[in-house]
Amino acid sequence: MNVFINDIPLIIKKTSEKIFKHQYDLVLDKDDQFTSKDLVGDVLFRDVDAVLIDRLVRLMEVKKLKKLDSITLVTDKKKKLIEHLKDQFKIIKAAGGLVVKDGKILMIHRLGVWDLPKGKLDKGEEEQLGALREVEEECNIKVAITGELPNTWHSYAFKGKKILKKTSWFTMQCLDDTLMRPQAEESIEEVRFMTPDEVKALLPEAYTSVEFVIRHYLASMKKAGKE
Numbered sequence: 001m002n003v004f005i006n007d008i009p010l011i012i013k014k015t016s017e018k019i020f021k022h023q024y025d026l027v028l029d030k031d032d033q034f035t036s037k038d039l040v041g042d043v044l045f046r047d048v049d050a051v052l053i054d055r056l057v058r059l060m061e062v063k064k065l066k067k068l069d070s071i072t073l074v075t076d077k078k079k080k081l082i083e084h085l086k087d088q089f090k091i092i093k094a095a096g097g098l099v100v101k102d103g104k105i106l107m108i109h110r111l112g113v114w115d116l117p118k119g120k121l122d123k124g125e126e127e128q129l130g131a132l133r134e135v136e137e138e139c140n141i142k143v144a145i146t147g148e149l150p151n152t153w154h155s156y157a158f159k160g161k162k163i164l165k166k167t168s169w170f171t172m173q174c175l176d177d178t179l180m181r182p183q184a185e186e187s188i189e190e191v192r193f194m195t196p197d198e199v200k201a202l203l204p205e206a207y208t209s210v211e212f213v214i215r216h217y218l219a220s221m222k223k224a225g226k227e
Contacts, residue, residue, distance in 0.1 A: 001082050003164070004154035004209045005060040008068055012048075012085075015076040019044065024072070040067040048073040050084045057088070061155070089155060089164035093121045095131035096167055098217055099143055101174035104193040105214070107202070108138065111187050114206040116213065118167055119186075127168040135172060138183045139191045142176040150216055152209040169213050196221075 003010040013019065021027050025041030028034055030052045036059050045052060056071060075081050096118020099106035108115050119134035121127065128145055135143050149169035156163050174193075182188035194202075196218055203211045 001078075002150065002152055002209075002212060003085070004152065004207075004212075005057060006065075007154075007208045008060055008065060009070045009208060009212065010056070010060065011070060011072045012078055012082060013072060013074050014078045015047075015074055017074075019072075019074060036063045036065060039065055039071070042070045042072070043068065044072045044074065046074045048075040048081065049077075050081060053081055053085055054088075057085070086164060089162045092163055092165045093127070094118055094165055094167045095121055095127045095134060095170070097131050097135040097143065097145070097170050097172040098149060098213065099135060099139075099141070099172045099174050100146075101177065101193055104195055105199050105217075106139065106141075106174065106191065106193050107199060108182065108188050109190040109192075114202050114210070116169075116210050118169075120165075128170065131168065131170050132172075138186055138188055139177075140179050140181045140183070141174055143172040143174055145170045146173050147171040149213050152212060154207075154209050167209070171217065 001012045003012070021044065023042065024044040026038065026043045028043070028045050030045065030047045030049055039059070045056070053073065059065070060071075073081075096116050098116055106117070108117050117135040117138040119130075119138065121130040132143060132145065135141070147170065149171060151169065152167050154165055156165070180191055182191045199214060200218070203214065206214070
């Protein structure tokens with residue numbers, strides 16, 4: 001599970017998953033003492049319990065952890081702790097797409113940030129149908145789903161409530177973009193197909209969750225020899 005709190009990834013893994021300690025700047029066990037100032041770079045916590053998760057979520061919500069890149073939590077009770085984390089929020093479901101045409105990726109510019117087209121699902125709406133609808137509405141194009149990408153979760157506050165939005169992501173092929181234009185009523189200013197290199201260059205201006213999805217896609221294309 002990949003949760004983004006204040007645009008910082010909180011990654012929950014099973015104890016049985018491969019973990020390479022040398023990839024982290026700081027490795028701590030659940031009983032080790034630390035403060036927010038210690039959370040720099042990529043941090044790994046081992047043998048995590050609900051008390052530690054609650055403390056870390058509070059820190060990430062209220063502190064400006066500018067030097068923190070990610071937190072990875074390792075636990076032998078992954079499912080239980082994920083449910084504990086989700087219980088603290090109201091869950092909202094959304095879906096979106098990474099659209100490809102001739103090797104280029106469709107990006108949108110909304111409220112000063114580069115993004116992928118996505119939006120909230122209607123009540124009872126299936127994820128794939130919602131993703132297609134949102135992409136076609138926001139960009140005025142026709143697309144078809146070709147595969148799945150990892151889900152992302154990101155938190156925010158709305159009217160005093162803690163919200164956790166789950167976004168289901170899909171790869172899509174563009175079928176028709178002859179009338180492509182940004183959906184102004186959704187504050188979208190620009191819609192543009194970009195080469196992978198152009199997309200990589202603007203990732204610092206994108207949400208971390210969107211960067212995660214794009215990098216996963218590019219890595220899969222490189223592995224398949226298609227980039």
